[in-house]
Amino acid sequence: MKNLTFLFLLFLSYPSFSQNHQQPYLNLAEAERISDAAEARARQDNWNVVIAILDNGGHLLLLKKMDGTQIGSVEVAQAKAKSAVYFKRSTKVFEDAVNEGGNRILSLPNAIPIEGGLPIFKDGIIVGSIGISGVTSVQDGIIAEAALKAL
Secondary structure, three states: OHHHHHHHHHHHHHHHHHHHOOOOOOOHHHHHHHHHHHHHHHHHOOOOOEEEEEEOOOOEEEEEEOOOOOOHHHHHHHHHHHHHHHHOOOHHHHHHHHHOOOHHHHHOOOOOOOOOEEEEEEOOEEEEEEEEEOOOHHHHHHHHHHHHOOO
16 A cells, blocks of 8 residues: 555656756747858858758758758758767867867767857757758858857
């Protein structure tokens, strides 16, 4: 009987824990706003790019391929975004490390050492990432930085 009472009290209190603690997340409207800002920044200099936005689990929320962008950039943009969300840092960190001789970075799974991938944070918690590909890595990074200002 004691065990049943204990289990009953345990299950009774469980919903209150899950209902009072909600973690921030990236919704589709926010992803669209970020993507629109990235596209606007790219158009400013006539750069054709692919824009990939992932959630905090590395799943694709939004993908936009601007007209004239090479198809190889579709996978590269997603890989940059995946790297940024998995490692909670800019892909430029990996690019800089490799440029300074840190070639062991190249052996890390999902670590893309090419600028253009940035994590997206809300209230200090990672909620997703953006990956840009289509122009030079520096230009991809410029677009990604401008896009995050929309959030």
